Amino acid sequence: MQQQQLPVLICGGGIAGLALAYWLHRGGRHCIIVERSPSLRPSGQNIDIRGLARDVISWMGIDGSVKRSSTMEVGKHMIDQSGRIWGSHPAQPNGFTAELEILRSDLAHILQEVVKDDVKIIYGDYIDDIVEKEDRVTVHFHESKESQDFSVVIGADGVGSKTRSIVFGEEALSAYRPIGLHQGFFSLPSLDMGPWARWLQAPGGRSILARPNGKGGTTVLMGFTTSHGSTNKRAQWKSMEQVKVGLAELYGDVGWEVPKLIEGMMTCDDLYFSEAAQIHLRSWSRGRVVLLGDAAHCPTSMSGMGTSCALVGAYVLASEMCLHPFHPTEAFSEYERVLRPYMEKAQEIKPWQVSLLHPQNMYQIWLGRGLSVLSSYLDLQKYLKREIKPEGIEVKSYEDLWKS
Numbered sequence: 338m339q340q341q342q343l344p345v346l347i348c349g350g351g352i353a354g355l356a357l358a359y360w361l362h363r364g365g366r367h368c369i370i371v372e373r374s375p376s377l378r379p380s381g382q383n384i385d386i387r388g389l390a391r392d393v394i395s396w397m398g399i400d401g402s403v404k405r406s407s408t409m410e411v412g413k414h415m416i417d418q419s420g421r422i423w424g425s426h427p428a429q430p431n432g433f434t435a436e437l438e439i440l441r442s443d444l445a446h447i448l449q450e451v452v453k454d455d456v457k458i459i460y461g462d463y464i465d466d467i468v469e470k471e472d473r474v475t476v477h478f479h480e481s482k483e484s485q486d487f488s489v490v491i492g493a494d495g496v497g498s499k500t501r502s503i504v505f506g507e508e509a510l511s512a513y514r515p516i517g518l519h520q521g522f523f524s525l526p527s528l529d530m531g532p533w534a535r536w537l538q539a540p541g542g543r544s545i546l547a548r549p550n551g552k553g554g555t556t557v558l559m560g561f562t563t564s565h566g567s568t569n570k571r572a573q574w575k576s577m578e579q580v581k582v583g584l585a586e587l588y589g590d591v592g593w594e595v596p597k598l599i600e601g602m603m604t605c606d607d608l609y610f611s612e613a614a615q616i617h618l619r620s621w622s623r624g625r626v627v628l629l630g631d632a633a634h635c636p637t638s639m640s641g642m643g644t645s646c647a648l649v650g651a652y653v654l655a656s657e658m659c660l661h662p663f664h665p666t667e668a669f670s671e672y673e674r675v676l677r678p679y680m681e682k683a684q685e686i687k688p689w690q691v692s693l694l695h696p697q698n699m700y701q702i703w704l705g706r707g708l709s710v711l712s713s714y715l716d717l718q719k720y721l722k723r724e725i726k727p728e729g730i731e732v733k734s735y736e737d738l739w740k741s
């Protein structure tokens with residue numbers, strides 16, 4: 338494969354950015370990553386690797402490391418405030434627990450290890466301007482105050498993508514669609530709660546999910562709806578201290594082992610708090626700039642598909658860029674043509690799914706418990722989840738390209 342003179346700039350060293358760097362380097366393209374955080378971000382709970390994304394990690398040669406880092410979660414118990422179990426949902430390919438789950442930070446570390454000797458990663462900076470010319474893109478780095486030319490720019494900077502705002506302007510604002518949910522993720526490395534995840538719901542649209550981290554600790558997700566009444570104000574917390582105090586107040590009356598989880602949260606250093614929003618753009622590229630992963634088509638954590646989409650997207654985008662090294666716009670339009678059906682399917686979250694998982698009152702909670710018991714006996718989870726999994730959508734094969 339031929340090498341272009343100017344490097345490729347990848348904005349964002351998360352899952353999508355690191356995976357893309359791997360494939361571009363393998364295809365002979367010189368690329369640089371700029372990551373806004375001062376180092377690899379340590380936060381995040383369990384993420385699923387499903388369907389085609391499992392093939393992608395195997396083609397990258399990291400499936401062994403990923404399996405060894407699996408959280409070993411065997412399934413999810415729905416519990417009540419006294420810890421009583423209302424239905425058990427064992428891990429399975431289309432299930433609430435996927436057959437392969439890993440901590441987001443572990444996957445990011447594995448990907449970083451794979452590229453670190455070949456790809457330059459600039460930490461603690463970001464771009465604040467992009468000027469496109471006929472054969473290149475000139476970007477300006479905010480912290481270093483330097484300008485540099487690149488052949489193309491890839492925005493892999495997550496759901497709040499700055500690259501998207503710079504390039505898509507007004508359309509970027511309307512592309513951002515909150516689903517009425519805020520989520521706080523944190524970990525308690527020395528609290529072992531066993532191999533089953535526990536899932537507890539409380540009135541007012543609150544839910545809490547405590548999961549094994551595979552290393553003798555627990556990761557916690559506190560999710561609450563913000564489209565209803567009193568919790569709405571609480572989404573306005575600004576500093577991490579405000580978020581911690583706010584979450585402690587919001588979940589203080591929930592019961593079970595939650596006081597212990599809150600105590601751990603108050604001193605944890607990896608709390609990640611965000612609004613759940615999807616991204617819907619008419620097109621994922623403009624000229625020599627293209628978006629990848631959550632920046633282009635975030636499905637939210639409700640889908641369980643964000644990371645799988647990022648891994649598959651990185652593979653397809655790199656393949657198309659290597660097939661069309663001097664015609665980036667052709668590469669980008671083919672990338673979108675191939676992947677749009679897959680990503681749109683992953684984004685199909687029904688409004689009732691958010692409500693079912695975050696009930697407003699005790700009637701809805703009892704309904705959820707009843708469904709959980711029924712689903713547990715009849716193994717209904719495969720039917721509930723199957724319709725939002727993009728299984729069965731064919732993605733073009735690039736086998737010949739990567740043979741050598």
Ligand SMILES: Cc1cc2nc3c(=O)[nH]c(=O)nc-3n(C[C@H](O)[C@H](O)[C@H](O)COP(=O)(O)OP(=O)(O)OC[C@H]3O[C@@H](n4cnc5c(N)ncnc54)[C@H](O)[C@@H]3O)c2cc1C
Pocket residue numbers: 348349350351352353354371372373374378379380381382383384441462463464493494495496497498499500522609629630631632637638641643644647
């Ligand atoms: C800290 C963190 C924790 C997460 N935890 C979970 C979780 O527990 N469960 C879950 O389902 N999903 C979680 N996610 C989201 C999940 O990682 C993504 O949905 C999925 O992996 C797709 O990855 P991505 O690379 O497109 O986006 P992300 O993983 O969000 O990565 C984007 C990267 O870009 C960086 N960045 C942001 N702005 C800029 C900028 N202007 N310039 C340069 N770099 C920038 C970010 O620091 C980040 O490293 C988390 C994301 C982050 C950032």
